[in-house]
Amino acid sequence: MSTTDAIAHVTVKSPDQMRELGRRLAPLLRPGDLVLLTGELGAGKTTLTRGLGEALGVRGDVTSPTFVIARVHPSLTGGPALVHVDAYRLGGGLDEMEDLDLDVSLPESVVVVEWGEGKVEELSEDRLHVVIGRAMGAAAPHPEDDVDDVREVTVTGVGPRWSGTELDGLLFA
Template structure:
């Protein structure tokens, strides 16, 4: 299947619609809560294979790790999938004979060279890179970009469903974009 057809199939499967940005290789959806973010990850994970790279962008608490946990479930990998903040990269082998998931937190990396020094097997795994914008462009020609926008201060504080002192669950705006020949 062509990259454009593959992206359109993925966007339709996760309920994303329209051209959310720079052309036919982009779409958007609203994710209402952490359970839906996890389910979104499961659906994306079911459609990825060896050599696929996912760039995740979003503020702290946006849902990047929740998404990746679901993606790992969709791939059928060994968990738990947690943020690899202190180890930089964590490999989760498949439990179902599929490809492994390599989950990278590039927040503390300063250059593409430092990311390359991690010696990640991009060809034989699904690789998810958080905080990798500006780094992966030098190492890969294709990736699926997922940007998760988290509202700040949108809750009124008067919601009876939210416990005292707890943050309200606010919907996230998610933009998917196909970059490079394998996606666009």
């Protein structure tokens, strides 16, 4: 990460807000963008991707690609396709990822890779890294919030593509 990277810290209090975060993120994305999603099982990676797919206007329900490794959702609106990848079971790093031909899909699609940290960074010097963690300590929710649903999300734009990009529109009031 360099000093020119764009960064936002967002507190997400429900699955609906995680989906909304995906919807807010979508207008920032364009063909060729690589998005890495990092977080434990059940953190909300697929829920965020579902929101991205809705806002991008892609075909098909966005569901976890765990068993198929990758799903392609073509655009219904003339925008970029959404390629949704689950790299959890892939242990071979970039070599194994290259078998999926993601580098071929990347120029005309938005490629979202769950569990991609340490595996796909070499696909592009420009990427958006979304880290989802459970809220703890001072960041824990108010009593009216469901503690199991609150997440702290850090969105970091890496590389020249994201330099100077404003991410404040991702924040909830």
